[in-house]
Amino acid sequence: MKVVKPKKCAVCGDEFIPSKTTQKVCGMNCAISLGKSNIQKQNAKAWQKEKKIMKERLKNHKDWLQDLQKVFNEFIRLSQKGSSCISCPNPEPTDAGHYRSIGAHPELRFEEKNVNLQCRKCNGYWGGNLIEYRKGLVRKYGIEVVEWLEGPHEPIKLSIPEIKEKIEYYRGKIREMKKKAEIS
Template sequence: MKEIKPKECVVCGEEFIPSRTTQKVCGWSCAIPLGRTNMEKQNRKAWNKEKKIIKDKQKTHKDWLKDLEKVVNEFIRLRDKGKPCISCGSVNYTMSAGHYFPAGSYGNVRFDEDNIHGQCWFNCNSSKHGNLAEYTLRLPERIGKERFEQLQVRAKQTTLKLSIPEIKEKIEYYRGKIREMKAKPVEK
């Protein structure tokens, strides 16, 4: 017969000889607090799930669009990591997701990947309001003249109207792309 090795109690830390291989505590005096903490963890987990469902139900269309914008901007920053600023060409900068056609005026291309590129936050995006003169010169070089012309046509079309399920679908799509990009090593 195999010799039973002593274990350390997960609650009090004292050594004991277990009667079963799955036994974690030395006795009832330690089993009760362990059971309480496990129940508290389960209750907390259930409450967090319920709270997330309640928050999602209370979100407005505008809130969902903000969530989508955050996810798309994170994707753009990951996609353009290591590339120079689309406007000024600087390499060492704090990156933001700069829109060629402003998101407020051109809702149709607000989430268009050809319209959003890595841009230095302070110099170009904030101080120079997108530095559009330089952006206009460098954007066709980055995406190609044909895609640039198509972007200009799409921007002039009617405003994009997404339903909440469509927004949720796009959020999941971009989260998946972000997970893929974070999983693979950075290429230079």
């Protein structure tokens, strides 16, 4: 006959000799506690899913735009990784800075050529450091692109489904870039 090795109870941690090979707990009280905790975990997972759905229903247009802005900024940071600040020679920029501001030109908010890596100093403390930003844009894209950015544009009002579509588009791009980075 095979000798049964003692196990540690999954609930209380006491050692016990199991009567069956699949037994995880030492007794009835621990079995009840384990069952309750498993049910609570399942309920917690279900609640998290339900909460996420409810939160999405409560989001308004502004909330969706903020979500898109976060994803878009992450995309800019990843796509331009390794570049220096567009406005100064700082080799480690951390911000996704807009040349034409969101408040003054909301139609260019998600224009990739309008948003480039900037250091915190240029983007935040120096108000974008626009003169040097413009010079950097001319070097990077050419004068035609800069003049186009500075020209008039049609106002854009994205609907929530369009915003969700853009979020998925940029998330897909981010996943691709991260996969390429892992392979390299």
